[in-house]
Amino acid sequence: MSTATAEHSSRTATLIDALRDIVGQAYILTDEQDMAPRLTDWRGRYHGKSLCIVRPANAAQAAQLVACCAHAGVALTPQGGNTGLCGGATPMNGEVLITLERLNQIQTLDTDNYTLTAGAGCTLQALQTAAAQAQRLFPLSLASEGSATLGGALATNAGGVHVLRYGNARNLCLGLEVILPDGQIWNGLRALRKDNAGYALKHLFIGAEGTLGLITAATVQLFPQPRHHALAWVGVNTIAAALRLLERLRQRAAERVNAFELIDAQALGLVLRHCAGTRTPIDAQTPWHVLIELADTADPIQSLLENTVEAALEAGEVNDAVFAGNLAQSQSLWSLRERISEAQQREGTSIKHDISLPTSAIPHFIESCTAALEAHFPGLRILCFGHLGDGNLHLNLSHPQPAEQERLMAQSEQARRIVHDLVLDNHGSIAAEHGIGQLKRDELRRTQNPVERALMTTLKKSLDPQGLMNPGKVL
Numbered sequence: 001m002s003t004a005t006a007e008h009s010s011r012t013a014t015l016i017d018a019l020r021d022i023v024g025q026a027y028i029l030t031d032e033q034d035m036a037p038r039l040t041d042w043r044g045r046y047h048g049k050s051l052c053i054v055r056p057a058n059a060a061q062a063a064q065l066v067a068c069c070a071h072a073g074v075a076l077t078p079q080g081g082n083t084g085l086c087g088g089a090t091p092m093n094g095e096v097l098i099t100l101e102r103l104n105q106i107q108t109l110d111t112d113n114y115t116l117t118a119g120a121g122c123t124l125q126a127l128q129t130a131a132a133q134a135q136r137l138f139p140l141s142l143a144s145e146g147s148a149t150l151g152g153a154l155a156t157n158a159g160g161v162h163v164l165r166y167g168n169a170r171n172l173c174l175g176l177e178v179i180l181p182d183g184q185i186w187n188g189l190r191a192l193r194k195d196n197a198g199y200a201l202k203h204l205f206i207g208a209e210g211t212l213g214l215i216t217a218a219t220v221q222l223f224p225q226p227r228h229h230a231l232a233w234v235g236v237n238t239i240a241a242a243l244r245l246l247e248r249l250r251q252r253a254a255e256r257v258n259a260f261e262l263i264d265a266q267a268l269g270l271v272l273r274h275c276a277g278t279r280t281p282i283d284a285q286t287p288w289h290v291l292i293e294l295a296d297t298a299d300p301i302q303s304l305l306e307n308t309v310e311a312a313l314e315a316g317e318v319n320d321a322v323f324a325g326n327l328a329q330s331q332s333l334w335s336l337r338e339r340i341s342e343a344q345q346r347e348g349t350s351i352k353h354d355i356s357l358p359t360s361a362i363p364h365f366i367e368s369c370t371a372a373l374e375a376h377f378p379g380l381r382i383l384c385f386g387h388l389g390d391g392n393l394h395l396n397l398s399h400p401q402p403a404e405q406e407r408l409m410a411q412s413e414q415a416r417r418i419v420h421d422l423v424l425d426n427h428g429s430i431a432a433e434h435g436i437g438q439l440k441r442d443e444l445r446r447t448q449n450p451v452e453r454a455l456m457t458t459l460k461k462s463l464d465p466q467g468l469m470n471p472g473k474v475l
């Protein structure tokens with residue numbers, strides 16, 4: 001062993017001992033096999049390497065861990081539920097992985113103030129349940145909510161199915177507690193809806209994907225629990241018709257439009273093929289399907305939904321519609337939407353995009369993007385679904401023929417460029433809700449406005465001069 005290697009091993013062993021002293025033997029993993037499940041991302045695309053995995057019990061321990069790593073000049077990757085879709089929570093080069101799963105306490109639930117303060121390791125589902133038990137609603141809802149954590153949702157500024165009504169994680173967050181890269185604790189856990197005392201620092205850490213600090217707790221907004229829900233599955237021929245229906249609903253139901261989800265025939269077909277127990281509510285060949293949810297705290301809302309959809313049917317804008325008559329029917333309609341990711345995983349690899357556009361630009365974008373992709377990759381299969389009400393589409397590309405699929409995957413960079421360039425031409429974003437992580441880092445660099453890039457680099461350098469927080473992600 002060379003002197004340099006021996007010195008490095010001894011420094012590493014000293015750091016591991018120091019981290020072990022902070023969390024205790026039971027909460028540090030160093031064995032490769034024990035660490036393996038945490039070192040692969042949800043999609044199985046990224047396989048990382050970590051010096052060790054540490055699980056602090058509270059913010060004070062987390063701060064000590066971060067300070068210790070800063071002192072040793074060793075980088076860190078934060079991880080929540082590991083459901084992120086861009087490889088952001090996978091350490092790349094032996095970073096220490098800090099998981100927040102033990103910070104899973106609800107600290108306060110203030111029903112009068114409609115706020116909840118909780119540890120970053122609470123799952124979104126646990127927060128929804130706690131809020132519901134207090135007759136309140138925590139509206140952040142994703143198909144991964146059973147595992148996705150509050151910290152991860154804030155670090156990625158997660159969206160989900162209710163953004164149209166309640167906004168994304170950023171909009172729901174009132175305050176944060178963050179461990180800064182040098183180990184200091186910033187306690188910004190304010191439960192205020194108005195707070196203009198200086199810069200809104202919390203927004204720096206929300207959506208930063210762990211590159212600026214470690215979120216250990218947050219205060220979020222709650223809402224009155226809606227008592228009446230109405231759900232419809234509707235078939236339309238074009239996205240423009242779907243958007244006309246959204247406009248009708250907004251005019252009549254305003255903020256009571258809870259969700260407006262788009263599913264194309266290809267995506268529905270995959271769910272029907274791969275997910276046991278699913279069946280189509282209307283003709284599965286209809287090119288576009290829309291799942292609509294309205295909700296009201298005071299009055300039944302079913303007839304408002306039925307009347308609006310029927311008016312669209314009479315105007316020839318809608319082909320067919322089915323309304324959920326009870327909870328079981330609602331759940332089975334929602335499961336068709338929520339199981340798309342699972343169905344895609346079973347089908348095989350695809351080139352995935354998570355984009356957003358002004359809703360008014362979507363029909364033109366879909367037309368031009370489909371034409372451009374088909375010109376380059378004849379016979380391509382385009383799967384399109386997403387939160388249409390928010391202008392957020394998931395556009396996933398694959399080829400039904402194995403040889404062509406191989407060619408497509410080999411040219412994935414070109415396919416991605418075609419989509420992203422058209423997104424930018426239409427004033428959209430290449431990262432709507434899943435973040436940048438490792439997956440889109442190069443695309444962000446290629447497409448980002450230089451002034452924005454310089455500002456981001458300045459912020460990163462000023463908060464994390466050693467570059468130790470989640471290196472290789474975002475920037």
Ligand SMILES: Cc1cc2nc3c(=O)[nH]c(=O)nc-3n(C[C@H](O)[C@H](O)[C@H](O)COP(=O)(O)OP(=O)(O)OC[C@H]3O[C@@H](n4cnc5c(N)ncnc54)[C@H](O)[C@@H]3O)c2cc1C
Nearest residue numbers: 080081082083084088149151152153155158159160210215
């Ligand atoms: C089936 C499925 C459906 C999904 N649907 C949606 C959807 O509708 N909308 C949506 O927005 N996303 C969706 N996602 C993506 C994902 O669930 C969200 O991004 C989620 O918020 C990530 O939470 P997590 O706790 O799993 O974070 P992780 O995957 O563990 O981490 C994500 C990123 O946040 C960082 N991070 C994690 N915890 C912290 C912390 N405490 N402090 C600082 N940084 C931290 C990580 O380093 C990483 O960069 C879906 C994922 C799956 C698998």
